[in-house]
Amino acid sequence: MNGFRVVRAEEVVGRVDIVITATGGRHVIAQKHLDNLKTGCIVCNMGHTDGEIDVEYLRKLQWERTEPQVDQIVWPDGKFIILLAEGRTVNWSCSSLPPLVISISSATQALALVELYNAPLGRYKGDVYLLPKKMDEYVARLHLSGFDAHLTSLNDEQASYLGVPKAGPFKPTYYRY
Numbered sequence: 001m002n003g004f005r006v007v008r009a010e011e012v013v014g015r016v017d018i019v020i021t022a023t024g025g026r027h028v029i030a031q032k033h034l035d036n037l038k039t040g041c042i043v044c045n046m047g048h049t050d051g052e053i054d055v056e057y058l059r060k061l062q063w064e065r066t067e068p069q070v071d072q073i074v075w076p077d078g079k080f081i082i083l084l085a086e087g088r089t090v091n092w093s094c095s096s097l098p099p100l101v102i103s104i105s106s107a108t109q110a111l112a113l114v115e116l117y118n119a120p121l122g123r124y125k126g127d128v129y130l131l132p133k134k135m136d137e138y139v140a141r142l143h144l145s146g147f148d149a150h151l152t153s154l155n156d157e158q159a160s161y162l163g164v165p166k167a168g169p170f171k172p173t174y175y176r177y
Contacts, residue, residue, distance in 0.1 A: 009033050013041075021045045021052035031057040037081050044084035046091055055087035069094045100143065107139045133169030 013019065013033045017040070021028045024047045031054050037043070045052045062074040066082075069090075074080045085093035092102055112131060116124060144151065159166040 010036075013037050017041055019043045022047050023052060024048035026051040027054045028052045030054045034058065034081070035075075039079045040082065042082045042084065043087075044090045045087055046089060048089070050088045053083070053087040055083075058083065058087070100146065104139055104143060107142060108136065111135055111139065133171055133173065133175070137168050137170060 009019075009029065010033065013029075014036045015038070017038075019029060019033075019037065019041060021044075026049065028047070029043065029052065034043075034054060034057060043053060058073050061076075064072040064074060066072055069085050071083045071086065072080045073083050084090050108131065112135070115135070141151075154162070154164075154166045154170075156166065162170070163172075164170050
């Protein structure tokens with residue numbers, strides 16, 4: 001954060017034009033913040049949950065849909081804010097990503113969490129790790145039925161020629177998808 005001031009939301013909500021949450025917390029932008037936003041402020045959530053913005057409070061106010069995924073929330077005194085994706089995560093809700101991509105990403109994240117949970121203490125340190133190819137390929141296989149796709153298994157000669165195990169993973173460790 002070198003060069004950026006770190007301040008509490010209460011200190012700046014009345015002066016900013018855009019509020020983007022990215023914490024994974026609940027009601028990070030609560031009623032006390034929403035009531036103090038300036039008119040026309042754009043508010044959106046890029047965190048990991050749909051509860052970062054107090055949308056329950058905003059539902060008590062007047063909503064005007066201006067276009068898909070964009071609402072003006074109007075207070076009784078005429079002040080308004082622009083809320084994207086009804087407070088849900090914009091990286092999923094407003095993206096042009098097809099549901100298949102979202103499903104693959106979510107499944108991969110879920111399997112990674114299962115791995116972290118089941119791993120012996122000390123296997124993983126606070127670092128960034130690449131997922132094993134076998135996990136990527138497992139997630140891909142889970143999604144094949146959606147395409148009515150059927151794979152042919154490698155025979156011994158093909159696996160030997162490619163230099164991979166018959167059951168995968170089918171790409172060398174240095175290969176990046």
